[in-house]
Amino acid sequence: MAKTYDCLFKLLLIGDSGVGKTSILFRFSEDAFNISFISTIGIDFKIRTIDLDGKKVKLQIWDTAGQERFRTITTAYYRGSMGIMLVYDVTNEKSFENIKNWIRNIEENASADVEKMILGNKCDLDSQRQVSKERGEQLAIEYQIKFVETSAKDSLNVEYAFYTLARDIKAKMEKKQEASNPSGGRSGVHKPTLNDARKPVTWLSRCSVL
Amino acid sequence: MPRDILSDSLAVLRIVEHEDEENWPLEDKPCKINHKKQSTIPLNSQQSFTKDDCACYYNYGHGENGSNRQHDSIFHYKTNSLPAACSINQSWDDIVCSALRLSPDDVGNQLTLLDLPCFKAIKPEELTTCGWTKLNKLTVAPNVVAFTKRFNRVSFWTVQEILNGQSPKARAEIMAHFIKVAKKLHELNNLHSLFAVISALHSASIYRLTKTWACLSKKDKQQFDKLAELFGETDNWTALREYLKSISLPCIPYLGIFLTDLVYIDIAHPAGSPHRVTKMNIVLKALERYQSSEYEIAPLPHVANFLNSVRYIEELQKFVEDDQYKLSLKLEPPSPVGSCAGSKESVKETVLQGNVTTFNISPSHKLGSGSLRLQGTSHQGKFIPTHRKCRSLGSNIFGKSHTEDKMDEKTPAGSVNLLDDTLLESPSSVACAKMSQSLPHSNITKPEDIQCDFQGCVKRKTILKEGRKISLSSWQRYWLQMSGNMLFFYGAKSFKGTNRSDFRSERCKVLTLVGWIAVWADGDAADAFQLINHHSGTVYKFKAGSEYAAKQWIAKIEEVTNKIVKPLPANLMSFE
Numbered sequence: 056m057a058k059t060y061d062c063l064f065k066l067l068l069i070g071d072s073g074v075g076k077t078s079i080l081f082r083f084s085e086d087a088f089n090i091s092f093i094s095t096i097g098i099d100f101k102i103r104t105i106d107l108d109g110k111k112v113k114l115q116i117w118d119t120a121g122q123e124r125f126r127t128i129t130t131a132y133y134r135g136s137m138g139i140m141l142v143y144d145v146t147n148e149k150s151f152e153n154i155k156n157w158i159r160n161i162e163e164n165a166s167a168d169v170e171k172m173i174l175g176n177k178c179d180l181d182s183q184r185q186v187s188k189e190r191g192e193q194l195a196i197e198y199q200i201k202f203v204e205t206s207a208k209d210s211l212n213v214e215y216a217f218y219t220l221a222r223d224i225k226a227k228m229e230k231k232q233e234a235s236n237p238s239g240g241r242s243g244v245h246k247p248t249l250n251d252a253r254k255p256v257t258w259l260s261r262c263s264v265l
Numbered sequence: 266m267p268r269d270i271l272s273d274s275l276a277v278l279r280i281v282e283h284e285d286e287e288n289w290p291l292e293d294k295p296c297k298i299n300h301k302k303q304s305t306i307p308l309n310s311q312q313s314f315t316k317d318d319c320a321c322y323y324n325y326g327h328g329e330n331g332s333n334r335q336h337d338s339i340f341h342y343k344t345n346s347l348p349a350a351c352s353i354n355q356s357w358d359d360i361v362c363s364a365l366r367l368s369p370d371d372v373g374n375q376l377t378l379l380d381l382p383c384f385k386a387i388k389p390e391e392l393t394t395c396g397w398t399k400l401n402k403l404t405v406a407p408n409v410v411a412f413t414k415r416f417n418r419v420s421f422w423t424v425q426e427i428l429n430g431q432s433p434k435a436r437a438e439i440m441a442h443f444i445k446v447a448k449k450l451h452e453l454n455n456l457h458s459l460f461a462v463i464s465a466l467h468s469a470s471i472y473r474l475t476k477t478w479a480c481l482s483k484k485d486k487q488q489f490d491k492l493a494e495l496f497g498e499t500d501n502w503t504a505l506r507e508y509l510k511s512i513s514l515p516c517i518p519y520l521g522i523f524l525t526d527l528v529y530i531d532i533a534h535p536a537g538s539p540h541r542v543t544k545m546n547i548v549l550k551a552l553e554r555y556q557s558s559e560y561e562i563a564p565l566p567h568v569a570n571f572l573n574s575v576r577y578i579e580e581l582q583k584f585v586e587d588d589q590y591k592l593s594l595k596l597e598p599p600s601p602v603g604s605c606a607g608s609k610e611s612v613k614e615t616v617l618q619g620n621v622t623t624f625n626i627s628p629s630h631k632l633g634s635g636s637l638r639l640q641g642t643s644h645q646g647k648f649i650p651t652h653r654k655c656r657s658l659g660s661n662i663f664g665k666s667h668t669e670d671k672m673d674e675k676t677p678a679g680s681v682n683l684l685d686d687t688l689l690e691s692p693s694s695v696a697c698a699k700m701s702q703s704l705p706h707s708n709i710t711k712p713e714d715i716q717c718d719f720q721g722c723v724k725r726k727t728i729l730k731e732g733r734k735i736s737l738s739s740w741q742r743y744w745l746q747m748s749g750n751m752l753f754f755y756g757a758k759s760f761k762g763t764n765r766s767d768f769r770s771e772r773c774k775v776l777t778l779v780g781w782i783a784v785w786a787d788g789d790a791a792d793a794f795q796l797i798n799h800h801s802g803t804v805y806k807f808k809a810g811s812e813y814a815a816k817q818w819i820a821k822i823e824e825v826t827n828k829i830v831k832p833l834p835a836n837l838m839s840f841e
Contacts, residue, residue: 072398077532101501117498121398121524124413126420127460129467131493156583163469163590167827 060104060113064224065135066217068116069157070142071150072123075176078207079142080118083217105218107225114221133165137228138172138220143191145175145204146183151190158198170223171200174216178204365426365442367568373449375568376419376458377560380517383412384457385556387520389549395531397524412520416461421585422575423465427477428592436596437480440466444489451492453560454516456505463493470586470593477597515558523548719821720746722763724808725754728795732802740808744768745818750825752776763810783822785815794819 068076084103101116117136119128141157143150154173161169175191178184188204195202201219205212386408391397396406403410423443430436443462450459465471466489478486495504502522509518526548534541724740744755744765754774758767780800786793791812796805809815 073400077528081529081532118525121395121526121528122521124397124410124417125464125521126417126468127464127496127521129464130469130472131464131467131496132498160469 060111062110062225062228063113063115064137064221066114066116066138066140066220067133067136068118068140068142069128069161070123070140071144071147071153072121074142074144074147074150075207076118076140076142077120079140079174079176079205079213079216080116080120082207082210082213084116103217105221107218107222110225112221112225114217128160128164130164133161133169136165136169137224138170139165140172140174140216140220141200142174142176143186144177145186145188145191146177146180148185151175151186151194154194168227170220170227171198172216172220172223173198173200173202174212175202175204176207178211179206179209365439367571369442369445370449371565371568372446372572373453373455373458374562375565375572376446376450377453377455377517378562378564379569379572380412380415380455380457381558381560383408383415384517384520385558387412387552387556389553392523392527392549392552393545395528398528409520409524412457416457416520417582418575419458419461420465420468421589422572423462424468424470424589427465427471427474428589428596430477431596433474433476433480433597436474436477440471440477440481441485444485444492447492448488454512454514454558456495456509456519457517459492460496460519460521463489463496467493468589470589473593473599474597514555515560516555517558518552518555520552523552716748718747718749718825719817720744720765721814721818722768722810723818726806727804728806729802729804742768743774745807746772747821747825750778752778752822778822778825781822782826783819785819791815796822 068080070076080101084101101118102113103116104111104113106112117132119132139161141154141161143154145151158171161171173191173195175186175188178188191202191204201223203212203216203219205216207213388408391406391409394405396402397409397413399405427436427439427443430439443466447459447462450456450462471477481489495508496502496519497504502525505519505522509516527545530541530544530548534544721744722742723745724742725745726740727735727738729735742757744757744767746753746755752775753772754776755768755770756773758769761767776796781796781798784795784797786795786806789806790808792809792815794807794809794815796807797803807815807818809818
C-alpha cells in the first residue's frame with residue numbers, strides 16, 4: 056500500500072463544550088464538508104495532510120465533540136498524542152478558567168513532552184468578549200505555551216495554529232531523533248534547539264504532593 | 266474471591282448529590298433481609314454473609330476541599346459520615362457494604378436497571394438542539410445531562426473502590442471484580458456503564474498504579490484489554506460502531522458517539538440547511554430503537570440502593586478527581602525522578618519517517634512490552650520508549666515518599682515480590698540506591714571514557730545539605746559535565762574564566778542524578794536553577810551564566826532523570 060505521507064501526528068482538540076472545537080476542526084480538515092462521512096464506519100474525516108519543509112505530514116485530529124461531559128478523556132485517550140490544542144471561547148469566561156483544569160488533566164494523563172498551544176476562539180465576536188487577548192497571552196506565558204486567538208467562523212488563524220503546532224512537533228521529533236542517533240551530536244554541547252515549554256514550578260509543586 | 270480483602274476495602278465512595286431525585290435517608294439504610302427473599306435471582310456470593318444485605322456508606326472525604334460543601338443543604342447529614350479509609354473496625358462495620366460483597370452479576374444487572382430508565386427518558390428535542398453543550402443545559406437537556414452523570418458516577422465509584430484497597434494485591438482484587446462487572450455489562454449490552462468502568466480503569470488515578478496492575482491475573486488483563494478495545498476512537502469509533510451494528514436488543518449504547526455525530530451534523534448542516542433534519546433523524550432513529558430496550562432483570566433493592574448511594578456533586582468533580590489522584594499518588598508514589606506528571610509516554614515513540622503509530626490501548630500490554638524492553642536498558646543513555654507506567658515500575662525503587670520511607674530503609678531495592686510484597690534477594694543495585702553521594706573520582710571510569718552529553722561553566726552553592734541549611738555557603742565555580750545520568754564537577758584553576766581550559770582536567774566531584782530533580786530557582790537570578798534531592802534533603806543552587814544555559818541544563822537533567830529506571834524485580838513476568 057503506497058503511503059501518501061511521511062509522518063503522522065495525532066493531535067487533540069481539548070476544551071469545554073461549546074468553545075468551537077468542532078468548528079475549528081471543520082474549518083481545517085480536508086473533508087470538512089463531506090458530511091456523509093460523519094457517522095461512517097472506518098472513515099475518519101478528521102484528517103488533513105499538510106506540507107512541512109517538503110515533508111508530507113498527516114495530521115489526525117481527535118475531537119471530543121459533544122462528549123466533554125463524559126469522563127472518558129483518560130490516559131487511553133491521550134495516548135500517542137503529540138500535540139494538543141487547548142481551546143477556550145473568548146466570549147465565555149468559564150471556558151477560559153477551565154483551561155487550567157485541562158492543562159492539569161493533560162499533565163496527569165499525557166506525555167510530558169506533548170506540544171501544546173492555546174487557542175482563544177470566537178475572536179470575531181468582539182462585542183461579547185469576556186476574556187481579553189492580554190489575559191490569554193498572560194496565561195500562555197505562565198505555562199510557556201504558544202497562544203493565538205482564532206475565529207473558525209472567519210477562518211482567522213486556524214491554519215496558522217495547526218501549522219505552528221505541527222512544525223513544533225516536527226522540530227522536537229527531529230531534535231530527538233538526532234539526539235538518539237549515536238553518530239551525531241554525542242560529543243560536545245548539543246545544538247540548542249530546545250523550544251519546548253518546561254514548567255519547572257508546576258513540576259516541583261506536583262512532586263511536593265508526595 | 267477471598268473475603269479477607271474486606272478488611273481493607275470497606276470504604277465506599279459516597280458523594281451525595283442534593284438535587285438528586287432519589288432521596289433516601291442515610292440512617293435507615295439497613296435493608297431488610299426479606300429483600301433477598303423477594304428476589305428471584307440467586308444471590309450468589311452474598312448468601313454466606315448475613316451482614317451483606319444492607320447498604321450503608323459513609324461520606325467520601327473531601328479533604329481540604331471540605332469547605333466547599335459548607336453551603337450544601339445536606340452538609341449536616343453528610344457530616345454524620347466518616348472520612349474514607351477509617352471504616353475498619355468502626356461500629357459501623359456490621360452494616361457497611363462493599364462492592365466486593367456484591368456479585369459482579371448483581372452489580373451489572375442492577376446498574377443496567379438503573380441506567381435504562383435514565384436512557385429512555387432522553388427526548389429527541391434535547392438532542393436536535395445540541396442542548397447539552399449549551400450553558401442552559403440543565404433546562405434544555407436535563408435527561409442527557411442526567412444520563413451523563415450516571416456515567417460519571419459509575420466511573421468515579423469504580424475508581425474510588427479500587428483506591429480503597431490498601432495494598433496492591435487488594436486493589437488488584439477489586440479491579441478484577443470490576444472487570445467481572447464489566448464482563449457482565451458487556452453480556453447485557455450495557456455499553457454505557459461498560460465504558461464507564463473501562464474509563465475508570467484508564468483514568469490517571471488507576472492507570473498509573475503499576476504495582477496493582479502487576480498483581481492482576483493474566484486472564485483478567487486479557488479480558489480487560491478485549492473489552493477496552495471496543496472503545497478505541499480509531500477511525501471514527503469503528504470498533505464500537507461495528508459492534509453496535511452486530512448486536513440485537515436490548516442494548517444501552519454509549520451515548521457519546523451519538524452526541525458527537527449530532528454535534529458534527531449541527532455544524533456541517535446549520536439550522537435551515539436541507540439535510541439537517543434527515544441527517545439528525547438517522548441518529549435519532551437509531552437511538553429510539555435502543556430506547557425500546559427492555560431487560561428482564563429482577564430488581565434487587567439493596568443492591569440498587571447501594572449503587573444509588575454513590576453520588577457526586579458535579580461542581581465538585583474537579584476536587585473529587587484531585588483527591589482521587591492524590592490518593593493514588595499516596596498509595597503508589599511515583600519515583601521522584603521525572604515521573605511526577607502521571608502516565609507518560611513519549612513523542613519519540615513515533616518515528617519521523619514513520620508509519621502509522623499503533624496505539625496500544627491497554628496498560629497491561631504496555632506493562633508487558635515495557636518490561637521486556639526494560640530488561641536491557643536500565644541506566645543506559647538511550648531512551649527506550651515505553652509507557653511511563655513501566656518505567657515507574659522500574660524506578661519505584663527510589664520512591665521515597667513519606668509513606669514508604671521506613672519501609673524502603675529496610676527493604677533492599679528491587680527485591681520486593683510484586684505478588685505478596687515479600688523480600689527476594691538483595692540485588693546489586695542497592696549500591697545505586699545510596700544515591701547521589703559525591704564520590705571520589707577514583708571509583709568512576711576514567712575521564713577519557715566519559716561521553717559528554719552536555720557541559721558548561723557553572724557556579725554552585727549548597728543551600729541545604731541533608732536537611733540542614735548551609736548558612737556559610739559560597740559560590741564555587743565548576744566545569745560541569747553531564748554524561749548519562751552522572752554529573753562531573755571539575756574544579757577551577759583560576760579565579761575567572763569560563764572556558765574548559767580554565768578548569769582542571771581531573772574531576773573533583775561526581776553526582777548521580779538518580780533521585781534529583783532540576784528546577785528553576787524561584788525569585789533568583791534568571792540564570793539560576795536548583796538541583797533538589799527530596800529524599801536526602803539536599804539542595805544545590807547553580808548559576809549557569811545565562812537564562813538560556815540554565816534552561817538547557819534543566820532540560821538536559823530532566824531528560825536524563827526521566828529515563829532513569831531501576832532493574833526489574835526478579836519475579837516480574839512479561840505477558841507478551
